[in-house]
Amino acid sequence: MIRIGIGGWNFAPWRGVFYPEGLPQRRELEYASRALSSIEINATYYGSQKPVSFQKWHDETPDDFVFAVKGPRFATNRRVLAEAGDSIARFLDSGVTRLAAKLGPINWQFAETKAFDTADFGAFLTLLPDSHDGLPLRHAIEARHASFACDTAATLCRDRNIALIRACDGKFPEIDLDTADFAYLRLMGTTDLPQGYPDAALDDWARQAREIARGRDLYLYVISGEKPRNPAAALALIERLS
Template sequence: MAQIRIGIGGWNFPEWRKGVFYPSDLPQRRELEYASRALSSIEINATYYGSQKPESFQKWHDETPDDFVFAVKASRFATNRKVLGDAGESVQRFLTSGITRLGPKLGPINWQLAETKKFDPQDFAAFLALLPDEQDGIALRHAIEARHESFADPEAADLCRARNIAIVRAGDSKFPEIDADTADFAYLRIMGTSDVEKGYRDKDLSRWVEEAKRIASGRDLFLYVISGEKKRNPDCAIALAEALI
């Protein structure tokens, strides 16, 4: 059965403490435990900036409920490069870094490209060919977050569709919003929260609720509230989740 999972990017932020999201008396070491019971998914961002220890992935697995799922941002060393097709070694280093310790809690991997990276069909196809269907016996789901408008080309969607790879849709941001159905799951990041209750005004929140229902028809949807007014993101994610139950 298709599922809608709604979450936030990361969990360790000072803006969420002192009663904003986390209770004032909650120890920092229990923040993931708390967040993973308030929401159904979290996008791990630290993996984009540097390698994490296998023991960290195991710890995150153990601290979260059985039905919880993490999305994981791939290493920038694999994606922030002039020639994506040359990233084989970096891709393998990331995939063998311990992410499979998450086991069934491993959701989609977000391969976020540089803002300056333009669509080159041959190079993009070569990069997609580096992304395996499984690692350590665990099936992998891949998503491409392209941040240059040239990736709105239908050929980019066709290349992803051939591999069942999602194209991340960036909502309410400075990046191109590419709405392409290329996989049996969808990946949406909304980035327009402001300092209002629930992060969005009611009409804008309702718009995303309806859009989430449309996108998720017959397939899993992973929706993350990130950037924008960070302190409001958990409230926004919870409001979306409650509206979609």
């Protein structure tokens, strides 16, 4: 299964471009979830969301839709990752499992200054449960420091079936290591072209997506870069892969 989407759904420059003129803002998730196959929720990184919000997002989207969800920065932006247990528990108890089968991978994003430390990183991974409220969980690590591009980090993740996110076309190191039975890509280099990328680049990403998804799920999000063009790039990839 290949899931392709964008980050969030409320962004004013998408109105009248991605979203039809006159579409009420309250219906933007409904529209986006029928054009795309996944969305990465970023609001959870910055603060807690209410259980009723997760339930609302679940109810407004199609049965086969999936959300990726960012874990809270309070768990990842800390000197000692091994002390993040309480923050992780609060997040998992916040209502995120109201997404039920629509809950895809949880993205634990580290600061770009956070370097790899074997013991501390390993301890953090043990804090990530395989399930919560009876719901299986998939975890992914977005490391933004080049020191994570090593065999030791890959082995620690592989032992727990945790993906290392591949951040592409941006300012962060591109860590391309297979560590789980799913893959998670973030394309971060869109420009002000109509579809965000040249046709040749979109063709190449579609080819790579097919190769990566052989025998496993792929979650691919067009994030950052020239953000107004991200939905067009995601739609162009969906078209190529349909």
